[in-house]
Amino acid sequence: MKKFQLGEFEEVVMLTVGILYSEAYGVSIKKEIEVRLSRKVSVGALQTALKRLEDKGYIKSHEGESTQERAGRPKRYFMITALGKKAIEYTRATREELWSAIPKIALSPKFSGQPL
Amino acid sequence: MKNPESTPPSFFLHFFRWFCHPSLAKYVEGDLMELYEERVREKGKRNADINFSIDVLLLFRPGIIKPAGYQQLNTYGMYKSYIKVGWRNLVRNKSYSIINVAGLTLSMACGIFIFSLVSQHLSYDNFHHNPDQTYRIVTEMHRDNIGYTNCVPSPLGEYFRNDYTYAEKVARVYMEPGALVTLKRENTLTKFKETDGIAFAETSFFDIFNFPLLYGDAASALTEPNAAIVTERIARKYFGDQDAIGETFWLENKIPFTVKGVLKNLPSNTDIKSEIFVSYVTLKAHSPWLADETGGWGGIRSGMYCYVRLQADASAAKVEEVLSAYVKIHRAESKNVHHYKLQPLNDIHFNAQYGGPMGKNKLWILTILGVFLIATACLNFVNLATAQALRRSKEVGVRKVLGSFRFQLFWQFIFETGIITFMSILAACIIAYVTFPMINTFFNTAIDVNSIVDKWLLLFVLVLGIVVTLLAGYYPGLVLSGFRPVAALKGRLSQQNVGGFNTRRTLIVVQFAISQVLIIGMIVIMHQMKFATQSHLGFDKDAIVMVTMGRDSTGTRASVLKNEITGIPGVEKISLCFAAPSSEYEWGNSIRFDNSVEEVNFRTSMKLADADYLSTFDLELVAGRNLSPSDTVKEILVNETLIHKLNLQSPEEALGRMISANNGSMNGAIVGVVKDFHDKSFHEEISPILITTYTRDYMNYAVKLNMAHAKGVLSDIESLWQQQHPDQIFEYEFLDESIAHFYEAEETMLRLIQTFSFIAIFIGALGLYGLVSFMVSQKVKEIGIRKVLGGTGHHIVWIFGKEFVRLIVIAFLIAAPLGWWLMSNWLKDFEFQTQISSWPFVWAMGCSLVVAAVTVSYQVLTTALMNPVNSLRSE
Numbered sequence A: 001m002k003k004f005q006l007g008e009f010e011e012v013v014m015l016t017v018g019i020l021y022s023e024a025y026g027v028s029i030k031k032e033i034e035v036r037l038s039r040k041v042s043v044g045a046l047q048t049a050l051k052r053l054e055d056k057g058y059i060k061s062h063e064g065e066s067t068q069e070r071a072g073r074p075k076r077y078f079m080i081t082a083l084g085k086k087a088i089e090y091t092r093a094t095r096e097e098l099w100s101a102i103p104k105i106a107l108s109p110k111f112s113g114q115p116l
Numbered sequence B: 001m002k003n004p005e006s007t008p009p010s011f012f013l014h015f016f017r018w019f020c021h022p023s024l025a026k027y028v029e030g031d032l033m034e035l036y037e038e039r040v041r042e043k044g045k046r047n048a049d050i051n052f053s054i055d056v057l058l059l060f061r062p063g064i065i066k067p068a069g070y071q072q073l074n075t076y077g078m079y080k081s082y083i084k085v086g087w088r089n090l091v092r093n094k095s096y097s098i099i100n101v102a103g104l105t106l107s108m109a110c111g112i113f114i115f116s117l118v119s120q121h122l123s124y125d126n127f128h129h130n131p132d133q134t135y136r137i138v139t140e141m142h143r144d145n146i147g148y149t150n151c152v153p154s155p156l157g158e159y160f161r162n163d164y165t166y167a168e169k170v171a172r173v174y175m176e177p178g179a180l181v182t183l184k185r186e187n188t189l190t191k192f193k194e195t196d197g198i199a200f201a202e203t204s205f206f207d208i209f210n211f212p213l214l215y216g217d218a219a220s221a222l223t224e225p226n227a228a229i230v231t232e233r234i235a236r237k238y239f240g241d242q243d244a245i246g247e248t249f250w251l252e253n254k255i256p257f258t259v260k261g262v263l264k265n266l267p268s269n270t271d272i273k274s275e276i277f278v279s280y281v282t283l284k285a286h287s288p289w290l291a292d293e294t295g296g297w298g299g300i301r302s303g304m305y306c307y308v309r310l311q312a313d314a315s316a317a318k319v320e321e322v323l324s325a326y327v328k329i330h331r332a333e334s335k336n337v338h339h340y341k342l343q344p345l346n347d348i349h350f351n352a353q354y355g356g357p358m359g360k361n362k363l364w365i366l367t368i369l370g371v372f373l374i375a376t377a378c379l380n381f382v383n384l385a386t387a388q389a390l391r392r393s394k395e396v397g398v399r400k401v402l403g404s405f406r407f408q409l410f411w412q413f414i415f416e417t418g419i420i421t422f423m424s425i426l427a428a429c430i431i432a433y434v435t436f437p438m439i440n441t442f443f444n445t446a447i448d449v450n451s452i453v454d455k456w457l458l459l460f461v462l463v464l465g466i467v468v469t470l471l472a473g474y475y476p477g478l479v480l481s482g483f484r485p486v487a488a489l490k491g492r493l494s495q496q497n498v499g500g501f502n503t504r505r506t507l508i509v510v511q512f513a514i515s516q517v518l519i520i521g522m523i524v525i526m527h528q529m530k531f532a533t534q535s536h537l538g539f540d541k542d543a544i545v546m547v548t549m550g551r552d553s554t555g556t557r558a559s560v561l562k563n564e565i566t567g568i569p570g571v572e573k574i575s576l577c578f579a580a581p582s583s584e585y586e587w588g589n590s591i592r593f594d595n596s597v598e599e600v601n602f603r604t605s606m607k608l609a610d611a612d613y614l615s616t617f618d619l620e621l622v623a624g625r626n627l628s629p630s631d632t633v634k635e636i637l638v639n640e641t642l643i644h645k646l647n648l649q650s651p652e653e654a655l656g657r658m659i660s661a662n663n664g665s666m667n668g669a670i671v672g673v674v675k676d677f678h679d680k681s682f683h684e685e686i687s688p689i690l691i692t693t694y695t696r697d698y699m700n701y702a703v704k705l706n707m708a709h710a711k712g713v714l715s716d717i718e719s720l721w722q723q724q725h726p727d728q729i730f731e732y733e734f735l736d737e738s739i740a741h742f743y744e745a746e747e748t749m750l751r752l753i754q755t756f757s758f759i760a761i762f763i764g765a766l767g768l769y770g771l772v773s774f775m776v777s778q779k780v781k782e783i784g785i786r787k788v789l790g791g792t793g794h795h796i797v798w799i800f801g802k803e804f805v806r807l808i809v810i811a812f813l814i815a816a817p818l819g820w821w822l823m824s825n826w827l828k829d830f831e832f833q834t835q836i837s838s839w840p841f842v843w844a845m846g847c848s849l850v851v852a853a854v855t856v857s858y859q860v861l862t863t864a865l866m867n868p869v870n871s872l873r874s875e
Helices: A008-023 A026-037 A043-056 A082-102 B010-019 B022-043 B045-059 B076-092 B092-120 B156-162 B232-239 B280-286 B316-330 B361-402 B406-445 B451-452 B455-481 B485-490 B502-536 B557-566 B614-615 B638-645 B713-724 B735-778 B781-786 B793-827 B838-866 B870-873
Strands: A060-065 A076-078 B133-142 B145-147 B168-177 B179-185 B190-196 B198-201 B212-217 B227-231 B248-251 B257-265 B276-277 B304-310 B337-344 B542-550 B572-575 B586-589 B591-593 B605-606 B622-623 B633-638 B660-661 B667-674 B691-693 B700-705 B732-734
Touching: A008 A026, A008 A043, A008 A076, A008 A082, A008 B660, A026 A043, A026 A076, A026 B022, A043 A060, A043 A082, A043 B179, A060 B406, A060 B781, A076 A082, A076 B045, A076 B700, B010 B022, B022 B045, B022 B633, B076 B092, B076 B406, B092 B361, B092 B406, B092 B455, B092 B735, B133 B156, B156 B304, B156 B316, B168 B280, B179 B732, B198 B280, B198 B572, B227 B232, B232 B257, B232 B502, B232 B586, B257 B280, B280 B660, B304 B316, B316 B337, B361 B406, B361 B455, B406 B455, B502 B638, B502 B735, B502 B793, B502 B838, B542 B735, B557 B572, B557 B700, B557 B713, B572 B614, B605 B732, B633 B638, B638 B660, B638 B691, B638 B793, B660 B691, B667 B691, B732 B735, B735 B781, B735 B793, B735 B838, B781 B793, B781 B838, B781 B870
Parallel strands: B198 B276, B227 B257, B605 B691, B633 B667
Antiparallel strands: A060 A076, B133 B145, B133 B304, B133 B337, B168 B198, B168 B304, B179 B190, B179 B248, B212 B257, B227 B276, B248 B257, B542 B700, B542 B732, B572 B700, B586 B605, B591 B660, B622 B667, B633 B691, B660 B667
């Protein structure tokens, strides 16, 4: 069943790239994740994940304009590819499937404590 | 916004740029900068700096780091291409590559050998304290001519130490060669012959010479009488693994010594060879005359050395001046006027006058030879490379069209040369490492094999590689890079554009001249050696064995043994004597002639021998009669040289006149005059000689064998000898062999020159072969057309042959005068020399012609005999 390999952090990054759509580059992705999920993201972890995703073909990148505040360095914008879309959809579908398979009772507040 | 404050820590920035994958670097750096500036604004520079550093460190992970071997956009790729193209060229022209590599390897192996040898000799005794202030006192002996000795009268050091303060340390040491050492343990007697001898040394000897002591106390070990210090090697040899300290050994079965200290083994680069050092005060028991602090002034015993280390402010000239005062005080009457000189420590190994084993000039000759060989191999390379240049004209053309500059092409060819050079160096190092032990035995050298990893040698090899690369690559590189692209691509270049034949002719001429000089030298040396060892010396040296006499306090055993040996069948004659007519052992003396009070002003050599000496050695009398048997000095024989030195008209005139020798203790009348014989090597003139009887100082039995029945005679003599001297070691030497030892240095020299001339010829031949095959391949079509038009095989061979004959003749015209001049200088070292005949020159010429003929003819003949159809059909 290892059709689409996607780690948890990778999934978060991909979804964020999707949220930001045309504005997804290193710093904006980092900030978005930090704001939305309240977790610290290091540049290293993010770049590694982006590179891995790109190597897998789930996202693609293009060079943007360079700006003054980046000491003249260009931005690199990321977009989700068709394969990437399939991958997150697949991930989502497997989750839904799993969710729907959980019996209602298992999630009812009464039984959330110790089993009988 | 862009203020200088807000730059991130440059170390981390550079580190990031260094490791980051180039395809990511600028974007990630952009992200980092953006974050950094934001943080500077919000939290201040310090905080931003720390965060930046942490980010960079967290980026240091796989995926971000560039992969190993990642190619950056720079000129390295070009070098890689140079190597690849160079290597393809080598592989394509295998025979040329092999010739080049073989020649360079051989010459560089020689270079490494010569470098190791020379640097080893230059390192002799350079590890002592303050070598610049250390001197050996030596003596010039002024008579009618000047003699030199590295020894001094024994009391000199003691007087100098007590009378003056110039010296920081004075050490006297007497080195007795060939000592008999015995160990006496519970009825068993173990005998050792120490050929390197035993040294009676003062304690200060170890202050001057840096030989560290392993056990014992250096300051006190040699103060007591009968104390000894031995090296680790000797301690192990005598006493095995047990502690040597406190053990006893005996010198000449007479003087016991107790080991008080053990030295670390002496390094190989010292001229001090003795491994047993005993206290100087014990010299009294060994040689009372040497230990006598007043009588010792009377003469010089060889082996009696005096070393000094001067105070920092004392000058050698000043010391020599004060030493001259001693001559007036202690040797006022002697006609042998001593001049004491200070010889610097770093001169001892090189000054042949004072017994230095390796003259600096020899080292120079070797160095020049090495440079010659390497130069020859480089010339070969240049020769072959320029000859091959045309083949690569298209490549050069294309490269130039694509934008190469001249210097880039030049460096490309230097690079290719570098590949060949370093391949050769590698091979040369391996060859040197493997053959050093063989070379050592062949040339009598003692190069440490481990010196191959010495840092200086490595440096030398590296420098050698670079120099050879530049030397060999410079000219071809210049020629190749100078091609005009249009001409090169159109194939319009001809031989004239690649340096022409004249350059290459010159190179071949130089090579042949070098090998011819070496051949001339080799043959002249061989002639002189043959002359020195095979001409009649004035006495019979064949089938004579010199047997060392045993030490004997009774003084009677020698004549008993002489009679016993005479009885052995196979022994023709026997004589008791001090030394053979020609020997390295000699006793110099001053004499008074004809009851004069004044000594004569020349040195005479004493030959003490019994009445059988003349007949044993077949010496010829020109006047008077032989000695009559006697135990003390009564009658004296002299040689013709002595007659001349005394200005007498005829030998007869000397008969009956009195001679007083050895300070008046030996007096006798001249009863006969012997014809001159060579008492020394051919380097020196014949000395004035006295032969007289004196039983006490006989050292040898000279035994003339009948070679027809010689078998077993030596063992018979040995068993008789051992019966008389059970506690000593039987030793003998054939006279012709010991005379051959006089020319050991020349033998070694001869071997070196032989080897090097063969190598030079070989390298020259390799170059010739390469050139000829190239020329042939250029002229294949010409040969084909000639054959079609009726040219014969030998006709075509001659076309090539006459070219080389001409070159060899030109080389000979250079080599002959040079060789003649060099060798007549060499011969000046000999008092008795051969004439330089025409043979060496004939040989040099002949050898070069034969080598050239063999090298050239194979290539040319294959082409000349080829069917012209093969060479002409393709166009």
